[in-house]
Amino acid sequence: MTRGPYLQGIRSHAFHTDAVLPLLRKRWTPVKDIRHLFENIKSMKLANTAKTRVRVYSDDKREHFTDGVVFCPGQSPYVSFSHQEYLKWKWSDLITIDFLAELRDGSVRYSCSGPQNKSIELDQVVVVDPKDGPKVLGLLQRSPSGHAILEFAFNADVGLWQFKHERPDKDTPNYIRTVLGSLINMAESISEEELQARLLTPGNEEGWNKRMKVKREDALKELVGHHQRK
Template sequence: MSPVLLFAVSLDRAHLQLLRQRYYYATWKADGTRYMMLITREGCYLIDRKFTFRRVQLRFPRRGVQQGCFESHHLTLLDGEMIIDTVPETGEQKRRYLVYDLMMVNHQPKIKLPFHERWKLIDKEIIEPRTYDIKTNKYYRYDMEPFRVRKKDFWMLSAVGKVLNDFIPKLSHQADGLIFQGWDDPYIPHTHDGLLKWKYAHMNSVDFLFEIGEGNRQTMYLIDKGRNRKLEGAHVTFPDDQDPSNLSGKVIECSWNPKEQCWEFMRVRTDKPTPNGWHTYMKVMRSIEDNITQDIVLDEIAEIIRLPMYAERIKLETQALQHAARRR
């Protein structure tokens, strides 16, 4: 059994057309670890890809705490990722959980709501009550919690240039590309062809099950119809300080080196019990072959945001943001 997560697909030239057909927002693709978070009265739990539950000490008061309601959330399910921020001044590393979606709030399913409504609920139901309690509750030590929690930002496509050129370079954690999220989409479990990820070319990767046999012969496997499928002729290179024999039997993430025509080891995926599926591998390879560079992404988006569907909504949403800013 595995958690029913929503997974993005790699952006290739065919998928670029989806950006013209539906209204999308974008966010940065953090190089973090995916977790669902289940909040109950009895405790808060992180759930990884292996469906392993790990209890963490966190407090999530329900909406209404401002009016004296001190109930905690019960059966609220969030989707997000754990990142590690490095404080520039000191080099100290701090964990942070970025919430970018929710599926249930106090036992009430929300998966059929459009994404933009679910995203707003993160503030209304999770972040705002918690922020108020942090400021006013003198009896609970939020500073003793194992990590901080924040909502992940999404932007209109018209802001993608600033995200790539200004925002990502200033991040205190690693990022490997962009996520394009359908603004009106429901939460669709498993692989969702409408949820797109674009990675920098050197970060486009596949997760393989790696094995070393006799004579240091390498074998790399993917999952196909529930079984391991050998990738014929595949070879992966490792840094000099990495012994491949220590990685036999583990899932490893590899990027493609087009010059050497081989895979390069990136890291061990301790968070994943199985390699990528064959279809995922084929989609990544199409993305690599299409070689959609940052310049291509920006050129495409410059055309897309001039389409009537985008131009009108961007205008209205920009006006709404300006109006909200004046009211503060």
């Protein structure tokens, strides 16, 4: 940005060019380069907390948080927000769902939205981590309406939903189709290694499955043997 009408407009309003934030277009990466894409993504902990782990994409021009990879057919142009032709893969620990939490008869109830704006109860599905219970309850008690949209992530290691944060920017929870899609993604739990293997070795789907089966069997033998030697 060294010349042209845009720069003239900036100067005419007395803006300093160093204060101008550059905007970079999103760009697509060919599937064959997906390994290089993942090499540019690093996992790190936030400085203000020892528990929150984030992933950051960084190349020669861009540096930003990321929660996954978006796939599109062919050379489609980028479209903001949702797009039916896009497919997003996310790390399983970053898959979250926005539930409606509300106080009802002294207890917290959870639901999502369904057809014709009907509420779908999810109390039999959403079992919240007990350590998050008081936090959620306190938040709802402070809410004038007694309800709020809350974001949760499922921790497969303990089998419980863990509270992330409130979503004051939303007035409706996730739609049931989104909820089911997220649950399927959690169940499949495709790792970034498996994703790359299946994309870079098409037609060899069973190869990954067989190798992982052998590794699981070896891990079982090692753990059992170690336990028996104690």
